Amino acid sequence: MTHAAQPAAQLGLWRVLAYGVPGLPLALMGIPLYVYLPPFYANELGLGLAAVGLALMLTRFWDVITDPLVGFLSDRIPGRHRRKLLMATGIPLLVASLWFLLRPGEGVGLWHLYLWGLAAFLGWTLIQIPYTSLGAEADPTPHGRTRLAASREGLALVGTVLAASLPVLLGSEAPADVLKAVFWLMAVLLPLGFLVMGLGTPEPATHRPVADWRHGWPLIRHNRHLRGLLGGYFLNNLANGIPAALFLMFVADRLDAENWLGPLLLYFAAGIAALPAWTWAARRIGKRRAWGLSILLAAVSFAFAPLLGPGDAVWFAVICAVSGLSLGANMVLPASIQADIAGMDSDAGGGDRAGLFFGLLGLATKLALAVAVGLGFGVLSAAGFEAGDADTTALALAYGALPVAFKLAAAWLVLSILTDTEPPPREAMP
Numbered sequence: 001m002t003h004a005a006q007p008a009a010q011l012g013l014w015r016v017l018a019y020g021v022p023g024l025p026l027a028l029m030g031i032p033l034y035v036y037l038p039p040f041y042a043n044e045l046g047l048g049l050a051a052v053g054l055a056l057m058l059t060r061f062w063d064v065i066t067d068p069l070v071g072f073l074s075d076r077i078p079g080r081h082r083r084k085l086l087m088a089t090g091i092p093l094l095v096a097s098l099w100f101l102l103r104p105g106e107g108v109g110l111w112h113l114y115l116w117g118l119a120a121f122l123g124w125t126l127i128q129i130p131y132t133s134l135g136a137e138a139d140p141t142p143h144g145r146t147r148l149a150a151s152r153e154g155l156a157l158v159g160t161v162l163a164a165s166l167p168v169l170l171g172s173e174a175p176a177d178v179l180k181a182v183f184w185l186m187a188v189l190l191p192l193g194f195l196v197m198g199l200g201t202p203e204p205a206t207h208r209p210v211a212d213w214r215h216g217w218p219l220i221r222h223n224r225h226l227r228g229l230l231g232g233y234f235l236n237n238l239a240n241g242i243p244a245a246l247f248l249m250f251v252a253d254r255l256d257a258e259n260w261l262g263p264l265l266l267y268f269a270a271g272i273a274a275l276p277a278w279t280w281a282a283r284r285i286g287k288r289r290a291w292g293l294s295i296l297l298a299a300v301s302f303a304f305a306p307l308l309g310p311g312d313a314v315w316f317a318v319i320c321a322v323s324g325l326s327l328g329a330n331m332v333l334p335a336s337i338q339a340d341i342a343g344m345d346s347d348a349g350g351g352d353r354a355g356l357f358f359g360l361l362g363l364a365t366k367l368a369l370a371v372a373v374g375l376g377f378g379v380l381s382a383a384g385f386e387a388g389d390a391d392t393t394a395l396a397l398a399y400g401a402l403p404v405a406f407k408l409a410a411a412w413l414v415l416s417i418l419t420d421t422e423p424p425p426r427e428a429m430p
Contacts, residue, residue, distance in 0.1 A: 014200060015138075015200050015201055015202065016139075016147050016148060016151045017151055017200075018196050018197055018199070018200025018201050019134070019135065019138060019148050019151055019152065019197055019200065019201040020148070020150075020151030020152040020153075020154060020155040020156075020197075021155060021193040021196045021197050021200075022087075022127075022131060022152075022190065022193035022194055022196075022197050023151070023152040023153060023154075023155040023156035023159065023193075024155040024156065024158055024159035024162075024189065024193060025159060025185065025186055025189035025190040025192075025193050026124070026127065026128065026131075026156065026159070026190070026193075027155075027156035027157070027158075027159030027160045027163070028159045028160075028162065028163045028182055028185050028186055028189070029098070029124075029163075029182060029186060030159075030160055030163065031160060031163040031164050031244075031264075032102065032163060032178060032179055032182045034241065034244045034245050034369060034372075034373065035244055035245070035247050035248060036175045036178050036179060036248075037056075037101075037102070037175075037179065038052050038053065038056060038245060038373060038377070039175065039248055039249070040175035040176065040179065041104075041113055042377075044175065044176070045104065045108065047109070047110055047113070049377045049380065049381055049386075050377055050378065050381040051110055052110075052113065052377070053245075053373050053374045053376070053377030053378060053381075054374060054378075055110045055113050055114045055117070056113070056117060056370065056373045056374070057370040057371065057373055057374035058114065058370075059113075059114055059117035059118050059121055059370070060121065060366045060367060060369065060370030061367070061370060062118055062121070062122075063121065063125065063363050063366040063367065063370075064363060064367070066121075066122055066125050067125055067129065067360070067363035067366065068360060068363060070086070070125050070126055070129050070130075071129050071133070071360070073086065074086050074129060074130045074133055075133075080203055081203055082130075082203075083130035083131070083133055083134040083137075083203055084130070084134070084194075084197075084198050084203060086126055086130040087126065087127045087130050087131055087194060088194065089126055090122075090123045090124070090125070090126025090127040091123070091127060091190055091191060091194060092123075093119065093122065093123035093126065094120060094123030094124055094126075094127060094186075094190070095123075095186060095187050095190065096119075096123075097116050097119035097120035097122075097123055098120055098182075098183050098186055098187075099183060100112070100116040101113070101116040101117060101119075101120050102179040102180065102182060102183045103179065103180055103183060121366070131152075131197075132152075132335055132338075132361070134201065134203060135148040135149055135152060135335065135339060136338070136339035137203070138201055138202055138203065142336075142340055143283065145336050145339040145340065146279060146282055146283075146287070146332065146333075146336040147279075149331075149332045149333075149335040149336040149339070150275060150279050150332045152335075153275070153328065153331035153332045153335070154272065154275050154328070154332075156331065157268055157271050157272045157275070157327070157328065157331065158272065160268050161265060161268040161269060161272065162185075163182060164264045164265055164268060165265060166178050166181050166182070224417075224419065225337075225341045225418065225419060226341055226360070227417070228413055228414065228417040228418030228419070229334060229337055229338060229341065229361075229418055230360060230361065230364045231410075231413045231417065232291075232292075232295075232334075232410045232411075232413040232414040232417075232418060233334050233361065233364050233365070233368075233410075234364040234367065234368045234410075235368070235406045235407070235409050235410035235413065236295055236330060236368075236406070236407060236410040236414075237330075237364070237365050237368035237369060237372075238368040238369075238371055238372050238375075238406050239298075239299075239402075239403040239404070239405075239406035239407040239410065240330070240368075240372075240403070241368055241369040241371075241372025241373065241376075242372045242375060242376045242398065242399070242402050242403050242406075243302075243305075243399050243400070243403055244369075244372070245372055245373045245376045245377065246376050246380075246395065246398060246399045247264065247399075249380075249395060250395060250396075250399045251263070251313075251316075253389065253392050253395060254308065254309065254310075254392045254395050254396055254399070255308060255309070255310060255311075255312060255313050255316055256310040256311070257313040257316075263313070263316050263317040263319075263320035263321075264320070266317055266320050266321040266324060267320040267321065267323065267324035267327065268324060268327065269321075269324070270320075270321045270322070270324030270325050270327070271324045271325070271326075271327030271328045271331070272328065273325075274324075274325040274326075274327075274328045274329070275328035275332065278290055278294065278328050278329040278332065278333065279332065281293075281329075282332075282333055282336070287333045287336055287337050287340075288337065288414060288415070288418050288419070289415070290329060290333060291329050291330070291333040291334065291337070291414055292411050292414040292415040294325075294326035294329035294330060294333075295326065295330070295407050295410050295411040295414060296407075296408075296411045297322070297323070297325060297326045298323045298325075298326040298330075298407055299403075299404050299407035299408050299411065301319055301322040301323040302319060302323045302400060302403055302404055302407070303400070303404045304319055304400075305319055305396075305399060305400030306396040306397055306399070306400035306401050307400075308396070334361070335361070337418075338361050375402070376398055376399075376402075379394065379397075379398045379402070380394055380395060380398055383398075
């Protein structure tokens with residue numbers, strides 16, 4: 001029998017669950033932002049696919065500056081509750097920006113989308129980076145970090161399923177109605193979630209000395225763990241972002257099954273169901289191997305998507321369910337690995353840079369999704385494809401073939417370049 005030689009987690013179940021509560025409302029904007037918002041602005045507001053894709057991609061490029069800056073700032077703020085304080089400043093900015101972004105008036109242009117998208121993403125960054133950094137500090141043990149990440153991302157999956165179910169719950173599939181509902185859910189649930197997390201999750205009273213950023217960047221540049229993680233994470237999220245951006249068009253134009261949301265719900269439901277299994281696998285074979293295998297599973301299952309056509313909606317649901325099994329691993333394990341990397345860096349004398357490290361992880365996520373929107377819509381625009389066209393070959397290749405290529409590259413990075421960050425397994429007698 002093998003088991004991991006790791007110390008026991010320090011936080012009880014209630015505190016672990018309390019930490020994860022904000023993950024639910026934060027996830028509500030995921031599907032609307034990448035599935036409903038682009039076609040809403042492009043088609044219903046008449047701004048065009050290529051223009052909307054470019055505008056959204058440009059808003060995310062500002063994260064090159066804001067994500068590391070917010071991460072560094074969250075490390076520098078004095079006081080015991082520095083992470084929670086920064087989160088509290090981001091909530092009103094995010095909610096106010098979403099009012100304008102998700103509820104645009106008639107005749108708005110690209111500047112409206114661009115500027116309010118910038119403000120919303122900044123507010124989200126002010127919340128998300130301190131939030132994930134706190135997950136690396138609240139419980140210093142490797143398994144404890146995995147439990148916190150699983151709580152956060154498990155409830156995020158619940159929030160994602162809720163967002164995907166909104167057309168059914170509302171009785172309306174109009175993007176404007178869905179986006180309006182998302183705003184009100186965010187406005188109510190996000191402050192409540194922050195209150196539960198703030199009361200239930202401890203923030204360490206003492207911190208390590210904060211590393212000078214002038215000395216920090218060279219260390220980060222030479223950190224093999226960090227390079228492997230960010231490279232694999234970027235490519236895998238790029239592979240996930242392309243089909244997310246093209247999902248509605250693929251279902252409507254390629255499968256001729258417009259407004260059929262069953263596959264989307266199956267995808268996220270499978271991610272929730274498989275989350276405990278990936279957490280268990282991470283303890284048995286290591287976080288890196290478990291994550292790499294999950295990426296390969298998604299690549300193999302999604303490779304059949306370009307072969308589908310009209311009447312194949314059931315097979316598409318099967319592909320979504322199988323590929324969705326890897327979702328929980330991708331949401332939990334990279335964040336847990338990053339927490340281990342931050343702890344290793346701090347133990348090695350790097351100082352307190354958890355916020356900066358998670359800022360880089362957030363940056364990789366946002367850049368990948370930004371490039372995914374621009375690349376997906378750009379490929380379709382270059383091929384001359386428009387929504388409703390009879391020839392959907394370009395759509396099938398962009399939706400299915402591109403993600404598989406990126407996932408295979410991500411799996412190679414994770415399994416070949418990234419190295420283990422937790423204590424290795426040891427042999428023990430039963």
